[in-house]
Amino acid sequence: MAAAVGGGRAVPRYLQIAEDIVQQIRTGSLKPGDQVPSEADMAERYGVSGGTVRKAMLEIRASGLVDTRHGKGSYVKARPPVRHRSSDRFRRSLRQGGKAAYLAESEQSGATAKVSVIHIGPIEAPDGIAQRLGVDVGTQVLTRRRLYFRNGTPVETATSYLPWDVVRDIPELFAEFVETLQARPAAKAEATELTLSPGAPVVHLVREAVTEEGRVVEVCDTLMAADQFVFEFRIQATD
Structure with a gap:
């Protein structure tokens, strides 16, 4: 079942997904060092296409809250500023x-x-x-x-x-x-x-x-x- 995100606001789905992941990081649901769900996992969880997930990941990376390692996925940064x-x-x-x-x-x-x-x-x-x-x-x-x-x-x-x-x-x-x-x-x-x-x-x-x-x-x-x-x-x- 797809997760409900975005509070019903009229915003693109990929932005809703990105906001949900970012909020999980900020609230501690995803802790420093945790791996961000893979593109396949996110596509299944939110009920969207791979293209939508990839656009969401661009927004998540732009937040500066994750490190992306080629071939290994993205991880929540563990460094306070x-x-x-x-x-x-x-x-x-x-x-x-x-x-x-x-x-x-x-x-x-x-x-x-x-x-x-x-x-x-x-x-x-x-x-x-x-x-x-x-x-x-x-x-x-x-x-x-x-x-x-x-x-x-x-x-x-x-x-x-x-x-x-x-x-x-x-x-x-x-x-x-x-x-x-x-x-x-x-x-x-x-x-x-x-x-x-x-x-x-x-x-x-x-x-x-x-x-x-x-x-x-x-x-x-x-x-x-x-x-x-x-x-x-x-x-x-x-x-």
């Missing part, structure tokens, strides 16, 4: 204590975090990075690419670009950080690197570190699995 607090995540006291922002935030959320350095070395500054750093395109800069893991799963990539002449003094030069965020679907290569479903939402964050003199001395280009991060901004109401 890391909370980014703009007011304190770059405090000098944390840096001097050896805690990078990501590691400190993951620790606060009860997760096991790890950062792997994939590459470090010189490159020629690409157009967008050169513009932010205030140097000519092709100028040699130091690049450092990192992959961030949370409970063993990659959730973020970050590439930093630093001018050669200030690299040694970077730790104490920063007067402020400027971040620009954009939410968008992951490109194919990005989804593969972060083990996301094709087209899953990501947050593209570009951060500039600025000295007291106003010079940009670091550009960090970061890509995050959107469902794994919550951004919190504190804005002073006074002038």
Whole structure:
């Protein structure tokens, strides 16, 4: 017998099915690590065609609540989001204590975090990075690419670009950080690197570190699995 979903609303059947599965995840009926019913099981349960189920699965994957493993099915994600607090995540006291922002935030959320350095070395500054750093395109800069893991799963990539002449003094030069965020679907290569479903939402964050003199001395280009991060901004109401 087909399951009743959607509360009788005039919405497409595949959306009703997707909503039902998402609600099962949010309410805990489907727990972290549980496998989402297969397409065949869903077709039988809801009394619909395989095409309808496949459309529903696209919506379920887009929710960011499941991991899809090729040939193995989809599983409920077991990772609560890391909370980014703009007011304190770059405090000098944390840096001097050896805690990078990501590691400190993951620790606060009860997760096991790890950062792997994939590459470090010189490159020629690409157009967008050169513009932010205030140097000519092709100028040699130091690049450092990192992959961030949370409970063993990659959730973020970050590439930093630093001018050669200030690299040694970077730790104490920063007067402020400027971040620009954009939410968008992951490109194919990005989804593969972060083990996301094709087209899953990501947050593209570009951060500039600025000295007291106003010079940009670091550009960090970061890509995050959107469902794994919550951004919190504190804005002073006074002038």
